[in-house]
Amino acid sequence: MAQPTNKLTATAVRNAKPREKTYRLADGGGMYLEVSPSGGRYWRLKYRLHGKEKRLALGVFPEVSLAEAREARDSSRKLIAQGVDPVAARRAERRASEVSAANTLAAIAEEWLEEVHKNKVVPDHYRHDRRRLELHLLPVLGNRPLVEITAGELLDALRRIERQRKLETAKRVRTLASLVFRYAIATERADRDPAADLKGALRAPQIRHHAAITEPEEIAKLMRAVYAYSGEPATLAALKLSALVFVRPGELRKAEWADVDLDAGTWSFTASKNGPPLIVPLPSQAVEILTDLHDLTGHGRYVLPGARSAARPMSENAITAAMAGMGYKGRMTAHGFRAMARTVLEERLGYPPAIIEQQLAHVVKDANGRAYNRTAHLEQRKAMLQAWADYLDALREGAGNVVPIRGQA
Known part of the structure; x- marks a missing residue:
């Protein structure tokens, strides 16, 4: 015969006073209210599973009401009827909650x-x-x-x-x-x-085309304006080097003297922390600029240090501000030197796109679809950059009709 349940009333629970010793008030179904001498009132469930008597804490009164304790008892008894230990189930639920919290x-x-x-x-x-x-x-x-x-x-x-x-x-x-x-x-x-x-669910960003000058007559005017710049020596060097080696503006700003070998005429750096090294062959004009600049900034870490602190690289806006001051706002950007070189080297100097893209540090693949090593085509790139620097000098100096040496594959 099943034990009677719900024998307690809310009033009896509220009025349960502490005694000299702990005592219990049974509600039925194995549930009881345990009252301690200190006045604490605790809901407990006594049950048997696999031949062993066990107890489960259901909460503390008044935080857990009589009705809520009965709900907990009934759900626990359903688990017991299925052969599941509610204590073990609660531990597993707690562990799952902890794992869930750790795996947000x-x-x-x-x-x-x-x-x-x-x-x-x-x-x-x-x-x-x-x-x-x-x-x-x-x-x-x-x-x-x-x-x-x-x-x-x-x-x-x-x-x-x-x-x-x-x-x-x-x-x-x-x-x-x-x-x-x-x-x-x-x-x-x-x-x-x-x-x-x-993938494909987001709106495609508009491709920004960096303002760039690609006509020889305009390039000549630009280079004259660059060489006539009267601002900070480091900014002048940055403008010249942007045109000569056309690396990404951020890479140029963060160039470190430790990576520059003036004797070998190379600048080697790593764009990503564990990525392959990038080797930039320096034309003689760039070596001369860096040699002069070394007297000013060679004591520090950065080739182009910030105006306010030599411990930081040149600011992102330095070259942009200089271009604007020269009257090229909206017509030419720091990144535009890359687009200028990319266009002119192929269309006017006749260099193969693969060599140009390699110098731009873009991913270039061979006939088998494998990416070239970043040190590939070094001699061809060295010759190309020297020809490019000579071409820019000729334009700047106004050497009549500049006839470029066609690039070799």
């Missing part, structure tokens, strides 16, 4: 940033990517268990970025999210990458 998107993203990404990219790249996640993704989904995040939820977060007209940022954040999910898969904390499902 924010937790795994932090682990990926520190353990993986930080060791693969340069510090500035790392800081920018961390900031993108912290600004755009983690405030929305960071506290969610990573395995529960759906493609739809991720898309909603990315749409918020798009609504701010930050299309390139949205694209980058999707890529970063995918890297985090793939890391979770590799570490056996996820089964799939919902970010991969969003």
